[in-house]
Amino acid sequence: MGTTIDLKKKRLVGRKEIIVIVAAVVLTTAGIKASDNFFSPGEAKRESSGFCPDEMVYITSSGGGFCIDQFEASPGGECPNPDPLSQADTRANLDYRGCLPASRAGTLPWRFISQDQAAVACAKAGKRLPTNEEWYAAALGTPDKKADWSADDCQVNGNWTAQPGQAGSGKDCASAAGAYDMIGNVWEWVEGAVNDGSYEGKKLPASGFVDSTDGESFPGLTNQNAPNPDYHEDYFWIKESGLRGIARGGYWSNKSDAGTYSMYIVTPPSFVGSGMGFRCAK
Numbered sequence: 321m322g323t324t325i326d327l328k329k330k331r332l333v334g335r336k337e338i339i340v341i342v343a344a345v346v347l348t349t350a351g352i353k354a355s356d357n358f359f360s361p362g363e364a365k366r367e368s369s370g371f372c373p374d375e376m377v378y379i380t381s382s383g384g385g386f387c388i389d390q391f392e393a394s395p396g397g398e399c400p401n402p403d404p405l406s407q408a409d410t411r412a413n414l415d416y417r418g419c420l421p422a423s424r425a426g427t428l429p430w431r432f433i434s435q436d437q438a439a440v441a442c443a444k445a446g447k448r449l450p451t452n453e454e455w456y457a458a459a460l461g462t463p464d465k466k467a468d469w470s471a472d473d474c475q476v477n478g479n480w481t482a483q484p485g486q487a488g489s490g491k492d493c494a495s496a497a498g499a500y501d502m503i504g505n506v507w508e509w510v511e512g513a514v515n516d517g518s519y520e521g522k523k524l525p526a527s528g529f530v531d532s533t534d535g536e537s538f539p540g541l542t543n544q545n546a547p548n549p550d551y552h553e554d555y556f557w558i559k560e561s562g563l564r565g566i567a568r569g570g571y572w573s574n575k576s577d578a579g580t581y582s583m584y585i586v587t588p589p590s591f592v593g594s595g596m597g598f599r600c601a602k
């Protein structure tokens with residue numbers, strides 16, 4: 321059986337744009353659509369330089385790759401409340417048509433925003449909250465020190481000049497993909513909720529130090545006795561009754577408990593707080 325694939329591309333590089341023209345895609349193999357081919361992981365990776373908007377970084381994933389904000393989200397320039405200090409401030413921002421979340425170094429993270437409101441904020445920018453797995457993939461490679469935090473490290477011990485600090489303050493707090501502050505500064509809402517201790521039918525372990533993952537970016541095992549250095553001493557908090565939102569990474573005061581494996585599944589999706597923020601994906 322013959323397969324003919326004729327894929328010609330030209331790149332036109334403008335000021336900030338890379339326009340990829342797929343001149344011809346001819347697939348004669350039954351069952352393979354052109355879109356499947358174009359967005360296969362390898363293909364998407366080759367296009368990564370032009371794949372994501374400037375304020376996002378590209379994450380390789382088995383699902384085909386995606387973009388995530390490089391920084392914790394902050395209220396964009398048109399927002400009436402650049403530093404929300406209450407849920408009412410957040411409501412006013414979301415109700416203002418021109419107010420979109422931004423991803424920029426040197427801005428304060430948008431706090432006092434619930435998980436549900438964070439999803440709205442991302443949608444206004446044509447984005448969405450990252451899934452739990454996407455957030456974890458984007459955080460991989462972030463250096464996670466267990467002591468002696470400096471101003472260049474992730475903020476987990478009040479080690480920047482302000483709490484929370486401006487996004488990107490710690491020059492060494494970047495993941496392998498180049499996303500900043502995935503550990504510390506503010507917790508970050510991700511998509512999804514846990515009901516009575518279970519996520520999509522799977523019972524999650526009790527609160528404790530992380531001892532493994534379950535292959536889906538949740539802890540598979542935890543222990544109540546000792547931090548595990550192989551999991552960067554990260555801690556998993558969960559309330560095993562009721563509906564709980566999911567936040568990741570820790571905040572400015574969690575010390576070594578914070579990290580890429582750390583999760584906070586304690587508050588309902590409606591919760592807002594001073595140490596809880598978000599970032600968007602698309």
Ligand SMILES: [Ca+2]
Pocket residue numbers: 392501502503504505506507508569570
């Ligand atoms: Ca963070």
Ligand SMILES: [Ca+2]
Pocket residue numbers: 464465466551552553554575576577578579580
């Ligand atoms: Ca840690």
